[in-house]
Amino acid sequence: MIIAVALSGGADSLRAAWTLQKAGHSVFALHxxxxxxxxxxxxxxxxxxxxxxxxxxxxxxRLDIPLHVVDLSRDFERLVIRPFLEAYxxxxxxxxxxxCNPTVKFGRLLEEARRLGAxxxxxxxxxxxxxPSQCGGRFGLLRSPDPAKDQSYFLYGLSQEQLEHAVFxxxxxxxAATRNWAEREGFARILPEESQEICFIPSGDYRxxxxxxxxxxxxxxxxxxxxxxxxxxxxxxxxxxxTIGQRRGLNLPSTAPWYVIRLDPERNAVWVGRxxxxxxxxxxVARVNWVSIPPIARSRNALVRIRNQHKPAPAVLxxxxxxxxxxxxxxxxxAVTPGQAAVFYDGDLLLGGGVIEKD
Numbered sequence: 375m376i377i378a379v380a381l382s383g384g385a386d387s388l389r390a391a392w393t394l395q396k397a398g399h400s401v402f403a404l405h406x407x408x409x410x411x412x413x414x415x416x417x418x419x420x421x422x423x424x425x426x427x428x429x430x431x432x433x434x435x436r437l438d439i440p441l442h443v444v445d446l447s448r449d450f451e452r453l454v455i456r457p458f459l460e461a462y463x464x465x466x467x468x469x470x471x472x473x474c475n476p477t478v479k480f481g482r483l484l485e486e487a488r489r490l491g492a493x494x495x496x497x498x499x500x501x502x503x504x505x506p507s508q509c510g511g512r513f514g515l516l517r518s519p520d521p522a523k524d525q526s527y528f529l530y531g532l533s534q535e536q537l538e539h540a541v542f543x544x545x546x547x548x549x550a551a552t553r554n555w556a557e558r559e560g561f562a563r564i565l566p567e568e569s570q571e572i573c574f575i576p577s578g579d580y581r582x583x584x585x586x587x588x589x590x591x592x593x594x595x596x597x598x599x600x601x602x603x604x605x606x607x608x609x610x611x612x613x614x615x616x617t618i619g620q621r622r623g624l625n626l627p628s629t630a631p632w633y634v635i636r637l638d639p640e641r642n643a644v645w646v647g648r649x650x651x652x653x654x655x656x657x658x659v660a661r662v663n664w665v666s667i668p669p670i671a672r673s674r675n676a677l678v679r680i681r682n683q684h685k686p687a688p689a690v691l692x693x694x695x696x697x698x699x700x701x702x703x704x705x706x707x708x709a710v711t712p713g714q715a716a717v718f719y720d721g722d723l724l725l726g727g728g729v730i731e732k733d
Contacts, residue, residue, distance in 0.1 A: 376400045377541055378487035379496045380479060381434060381441065383426030385556045385565050386498025388433050390543040392559070394496060395437060402440040402490070405430040406483055408450040409574055432564070444486050446478055453477040455574060455587075462584055462614045465637035466713025469528075469682075470572060472727075476531035476663075484539055496541035499525045500549070502722075503542055504666065513537035514666030515724040520548035527682045530717045530727030531663050584614050597642035599626065602635075602651065610644040613637045619652055619709030653706035659716045662697045662728035669696040677719040678703065680710055680730065686719050699728065 379391040381403035395401045405427060427443060434441035454473045461468035480495065487495045500523040504514035513534050518524035532540065544552065556562040571578040599608040608626050610616065615623070620634040624646065633652050636645035664670075670693050677686035678701055687707055692700040701716060710730060717727035 375494065376402075376492045377494045377496050378402055378404050378490065378492035379439075380483060380498075381405050381430050382498070383429040383433065383566070384498065384568065385552050385561065386500070386544060386549075388437075388498070388561060388565070389547075389552050389555055390496050390498040391434075391437055391439065392555075393543040394541070395439065401437075402442065402492070403430065403434045403437075404483060404487060404490075404495075405441060405443045406450075406479070407443055407445045407447055408478075410447045426566070429564070429566070433561075436561075442486075442490060444483060446482050449482045450474070450478055450574070453481075459584065459587055461713050463588070463639065464713075465613055465639040467617045467711050468713045469715055470574070471528045472531055472715045475529055476533065476536065480532055480536040480540060484536060488539070494539050494541045496543055498544055499529065499542050500544050500547065501526045501529055501542050502545040503537065503540060509666055509723075512666060512668070517719070517722040517724065518548075519546060520550075523549040526724045527679055527715065527717050527727075530665060530715065530724060532665065533663070537665075581612075581615055594642050597644070599624065599644045599646055601632075602645070602647055607632070607646065613639060613642060613644055616644050618711040652708050654703075654708075654710040655706045656700065656702045657710050657716070658694070658731045659699045659701055659728040660697065660731045662699050662726055664696075664726035666723050667725050669693070670699075676725060677721075679717045679719065680707060681714060686717075691718060697728070 377394050377399045379387060379394065379401055381387050381391060391401055391403060407427065431441055454470050454477070457473055458468050458470050479497065484495045500518035500520055502516035502518065504516060506512055515526050515529060517526045556565055572580060575583045595612050596609050597613070598606045599610050601607055616634045616637060618634055621631050624632050626632045626646065630648060632646040633649060634644055635647040635651050638645060670691060673690055673692045676689055676691050678689040679686040688704040690702045692702065694700055712730050712732055714730050715727055716730050718725040
């Protein structure tokens with residue numbers, strides 16, 4: 375079988391390629407160029423556009439596999455960066471990875487892999503795949519056995535066709551085992567430390583990125599901070615500087631802490647409340663993609679994860695349509711954030727997921 379590997383320049387994708395090669399598959403590497411060498415208007419050079427490209431070439435050479443650099447910068451701009459910017463303009467807190475995986479990595483990159491002759495596209499995700507014979511006639515996903523590294527949350531948007539062509543060589547592995555492997559095989563000294571930053575904002579300063587990219591379309595730089603009654607308690611520095619549940623940076627004198635409970639772009643206001651006002655019993659989830667099961671026709675119990683590091687919470691899913699679900703938690707959850715993904719599970723089985731529309 376010919377398998378293309380999405381080689382990022384990190385340990386996970388490198389080990390995925392190495393594992394497939396050792397298993398006897400014919401392997402070649404694809405590296406995604408996601409950012410152009412200059413800003414979209416051509417005005418500002420961006421030398422950090424893809425700092426891992428040379429490293430990916432070196433790693434492919436070490437494995438003695440071909441490498442193809444695929445320029446997906448225009449697709450990435452259209453499918454990930456622009457929706458990211460638009461979400462912040464609407465007072466949402468988006469997750470760009472859940473946009474990238476179905477549209478770019480398993481969308482455009484998978485298309486390129488197949489054009490180059492690959493039967494499958496492999497990635498370094500820590501997630502387990504089920505074949506239709508194991509999952510009621512559908513391809514399915516299971517959480518990784520490594521709970522600290524499980525990445526199923528980011529893959530809920532994959533279609534059945536995309537899953538058919540997906541390979542996850544690290545399905546049964548742990549991050550600790552990958553670190554040990556890198557040490558043992560002599561890769562640890564040349565691999566970068568794993569970054570927690572957004573890949574297209576390597577500086578980590580997403581606020582500066584928003585201001586630079588939005589320019590005059592950016593939300594106003596300041597506005598009122600309001601409590602539940604509408605009383606003005608202070609001034610904020612731009613609603614995109616805040617997210618639901620935030621405590622720091624409000625600069626509101628009080629004997630008890632204030633937390634951001636709502637972002638209101640129409641009034642350019644940040645609403646705050648006490649800790650108990652962050653709790654939410656129900657929410658609506660839109661743009662739902664069902665993975666391991668068909669769309670539900672009646673209510674069912676599930677575990678719901680509202681952030682990647684959130685412990686899935688018991689809830690009832692009530693379908694409003696095939697792509698919209700009302701979620702009612704058994705116990706109120708803290709900081710349910712519009713724009714973030716809500717992902718549904720039955721034990722380890724990923725049922726599906728969508729975008730939190732409102733709290």
